[in-house]
Amino acid sequence: MKNNILKLALLALLPFYGNVYAQSNNLGVGTSLPGSKLTVNGSLAAAYQSVTANAYSVSENDFYIIWNGSAAGTATLPASTTGIDRKGRLYFFKNNSGTYTLTIAAAGTELIDNGGTITILPGETALLVKTSTNTAAGTTYEVAQVTKNKVNYIYSVSSSTSETHAQGVIVTQNYSTLDLSTNGGADFNLTNDTWTCPQTGYYKIEASETGSITGSNLSVSVALFVYKNGTSTRSSFYNLVNFATAGSNTSKGDINTVLYLTKNDQIFVRKVMCNGCGATNMSSVFRQMIITGL
Numbered sequence: 001m002k003n004n005i006l007k008l009a010l011l012a013l014l015p016f017y018g019n020v021y022a023q024s025n026n027l028g029v030g031t032s033l034p035g036s037k038l039t040v041n042g043s044l045a046a047a048y049q050s051v052t053a054n055a056y057s058v059s060e061n062d063f064y065i066i067w068n069g070s071a072a073g074t075a076t077l078p079a080s081t082t083g084i085d086r087k088g089r090l091y092f093f094k095n096n097s098g099t100y101t102l103t104i105a106a107a108g109t110e111l112i113d114n115g116g117t118i119t120i121l122p123g124e125t126a127l128l129v130k131t132s133t134n135t136a137a138g139t140t141y142e143v144a145q146v147t148k149n150k151v152n153y154i155y156s157v158s159s160s161t162s163e164t165h166a167q168g169v170i171v172t173q174n175y176s177t178l179d180l181s182t183n184g185g186a187d188f189n190l191t192n193d194t195w196t197c198p199q200t201g202y203y204k205i206e207a208s209e210t211g212s213i214t215g216s217n218l219s220v221s222v223a224l225f226v227y228k229n230g231t232s233t234r235s236s237f238y239n240l241v242n243f244a245t246a247g248s249n250t251s252k253g254d255i256n257t258v259l260y261l262t263k264n265d266q267i268f269v270r271k272v273m274c275n276g277c278g279a280t281n282m283s284s285v286f287r288q289m290i291i292t293g294l
Contacts, residue, residue, distance in 0.1 A: 051075070058091060068096045072103070074117075079107035080133065080140040089130040090144075095120045099200055099263040104128065110140040122200050122263075124148055153203075153293030155195065156180040157188050163284045167220075168275030172268055173207065173287050194268045195291055197261040202294040205234075206256040207269040210286040212249060213240045213279040220277040224255040225270045232270075233259060240273075240282055250285060258294065267291070 019030045028034030030041030046063040054073040058065065060083060067073060075093065078086065095102040104126060105117045112118055112128065120126050127145040134140070156179040165171050172193050178185050188195045197203065205226050213220055219241045226234040238253025255269070269289055273282050 062091060064092045064094075066094045066096050067102050068098075069100055069102070072100045073097075074103045074105055076105045077107055077110075077112075077128070077141055079136075080110055080130075081136050085134060086130040087132045087134075091128045091141075092125065093120065093128070094125045095122050098122050101200065106141055109137050110135075111138060112141045113143050114139055118143060118146070120146065152182055153198075153291075154180055154182050155187060155291040156288065157190070157195075158286070158288040160286050164281050165271070165273060165284060166281045167273045167277065167279065170270055170272045172270050173209065173224075173284075173289070175287060175289060179288075192268075194266050195289070197263055197265040197267070199293075200261065200263045202258060202260050204256065204258050204292045204294055205267060206254070206290040206292075208252060208254045208288050209238075209271065209284055210250050210252045211240055211282050211284045212251070213242050213282045215279055216242055218242045218278045220279045220282070221274045222253055222282065223272050223274075224253055226255060226257050226259075227268050227270060228259060228261070229266055233257065240279070 026034040026037055026039065028039045028041070031039055047061050049062050049065045051065055051067045052069060054069040054071050056065075056067070056073070056075045058075055058077050060078065065075065067075065077091065080086070093102065093104055099122060101119050101121055103117050103119045104112065106112050110116075118126060125147040126143060128141050129144045131140055131142055157175040157177060158179050159174055159176040161174075161176055163174060175188075175190060175193055178188065178190070181187070183198065187198050207224060207226065209222070209224065211222065219239050221237050221239055224236050224238070225232045234255060234257035236253065236255035238251060240251045242249045259267075261267075271284075273279070
């Protein structure tokens with residue numbers, strides 16, 4: 001009965017839409033021989049929604065959602081216990097903010113792939129599909145695809161200019177040469193020795209120093225620190241050792257850390273030689289910092 005009604009409705013529409021056909025319980029648009037339940041011989045269009053709100057409730061009519069919020073945002077999917085059965089429905093999200101994360105959340109205690117939420121970084125996209133579960137719990141949505149907008153990012157600066165630093169004095173590591181940059185070299189300020197994060201994401205920060213001390217048969221400690229926005233986030237120690245001949249030995253120290261950074265966060269490296277360890281000053285003969293996007 002339903003099929004007959006559908007055919008009659010389509011026949012009534014043919015004078016206006018001459019490229020719509022029904023055959024063997026299949027529907028064809030632009031073809032008289034549909035081989036699937038719905039066959040479209042042509043382009044498709046779906047709802048396109050631009051969202052700037054930091055909290056957004058996904059609606060029944062949404063399909064493609066492009067988000068450009070002003071802070072970390074959350075898009076909440078429709079509850080599975082209300083409305084029609086949405087099994088197989090697709091929702092496509094793009095984080096177009098350039099700075100902030102977008103969290104896609106299931107309603108209430110519902111789950112997305114056995115978790116309550118997924119988070120996409122700036123430039124990333126996610127495609128979700130509704131499952132057959134229509135309860136207030138369980139996996140009601142699955143992640144079909146997450147696309148990373150990833151460009152390899154490597155930045156390296158260094159200096160081979162020797163500097164003398166006194167014991168107990170904290171100094172910012174000085175760099176004078178841009179060794180390598182995959183995005184044009186504008187992210188590091190060689191005047192204040194500070195790197196500015198170009199895009200929100202995870203980064204590996206590596207810094208090293210080669211130094212020496214005067215005197216003989218001495219061993220002193222040097223601390224290296226990675227600072228984020230003026231606050232130390234990581235520290236590491238290395239020893240400067242000099243044996244029989246004064247100034248004849250050099251030692252190298254390293255520090256590395258992985259940080260989640262927001263666009264415009266600032267990173268710099270500081271160091272200090274221990275106070276009262278036997279040497280009044282040290283020579284820093286080579287310094288390098290390498291930043292890698294993950």
